[in-house]
Amino acid sequence: MSGLCLEDLGLGQSAERTWTVDAAAIDAFAAVSGDDNPLHTDEAYAATGPFHGRVAHGMLAASYISAVLGAQLPGAGAIYLAQTLRFLRPVRIGDEVKVTVTVTGIDPAKARVTLSTRCAVGRKSVVDGEAQVLVSRRGA
Amino acid sequence: MSGLCLEDLGLGQSAERTWTVDAAAIDAFAAVSGDDNPLHTDEAYAATGPFHGRVAHGMLAASYISAVLGAQLPGAGAIYLAQTLRFLRPVRIGDEVKVTVTVTGIDPAKARVTLSTRCAVGRKSVVDGEAQVLVSRRGA
Numbered sequence: 433m434s435g436l437c438l439e440d441l442g443l444g445q446s447a448e449r450t451w452t453v454d455a456a457a458i459d460a461f462a463a464v465s466g467d468d469n470p471l472h473t474d475e476a477y478a479a480t481g482p483f484h485g486r487v488a489h490g491m492l493a494a495s496y497i498s499a500v501l502g503a504q505l506p507g508a509g510a511i512y513l514a515q516t517l518r519f520l521r522p523v524r525i526g527d528e529v530k531v532t533v534t535v536t537g538i539d540p541a542k543a544r545v546t547l548s549t550r551c552a553v554g555r556k557s558v559v560d561g562e563a564q565v566l567v568s569r570r571g572a
Numbered sequence: 573m574s575g576l577c578l579e580d581l582g583l584g585q586s587a588e589r590t591w592t593v594d595a596a597a598i599d600a601f602a603a604v605s606g607d608d609n610p611l612h613t614d615e616a617y618a619a620t621g622p623f624h625g626r627v628a629h630g631m632l633a634a635s636y637i638s639a640v641l642g643a644q645l646p647g648a649g650a651i652y653l654a655q656t657l658r659f660l661r662p663v664r665i666g667d668e669v670k671v672t673v674t675v676t677g678i679d680p681a682k683a684r685v686t687l688s689t690r691c692a693v694g695r696k697s698v699v700d701g702e703a704q705v706l707v708s709r710r711g712a
């Protein structure tokens with residue numbers, strides 16, 4: 433159950449995973465977060481709003497970033513230090529969200545790794561940003 | 573179901589809400605996000621790790637920020653543009669996480685509002701950062 437160590441990581445290394453967002457995922461996120469903004473949960477209300485229908489919570493896509501970091505790159509054992517997020521476009525029910533994280537910086541002295549984080553639907557970014565994680569050293 | 577408009581907001585305006593993090597909340601967040609890093613989900617594994625026990629996903633606390641923004645300040649209708657997050661300390665099962673958001677900047681021309689976002693357990697910050705949201709204008 434151990435992920436990648438500092439010594440396993442290189443610039444440009446990348447991982448991705450795709451989620452299909454359905455109404456159940458949005459409802460589950462609303463329940464766990466308590467974020468019941470009707471833009472997300474109420475089709476009748478959301479239909480009159482800026483997106484003309486229900487959209488996913490931006491933080492749901494951010495949660496997918498956390499999943500790729502925590503399970504794939506660097507994977508289990510990595511400690512999340514920081515994340516920036518720009519919510520660029522809405523994610524709608526039925527959208528396939530592809531999350532790609534790519535190593536863009538490595539600080540060997542501090543065992544800190546910077547990754548670009550991109551959520552895309554088709555060819556368009558819906559959420560982008562940057563993550564910083566602390567990784568373990570091999571044998572440490 | 574409408575939240576606060578640009579004209580309702582002033583510098584220093586603040587809202588807060590407190591959540592108690594239990595094992596069920598962490599399990600639910602793992603399910604909805606797919607983030608099953610064993611630091612969060614596996615007590616036996618996590619007991620051997622840096623926090624000596626299961627800790628919540630950092631992004632769970634971030635989701636609580638989203639909830640305060642979406643339901644309280646500015647509330648329904650606000651559109652989330654950006655968020656920065658620093659994960660400062662672990663959140664453990666049983667911790668009460670108090671989220672406080674405070675208006676720190678208002679751009680009237682763009683109807684954009686900046687808020688500081690703080691998640692605290694007791695007197696210590698566990699996650700801090702800054703949010704940017706787009707709000708509606710009264711009567712618009």
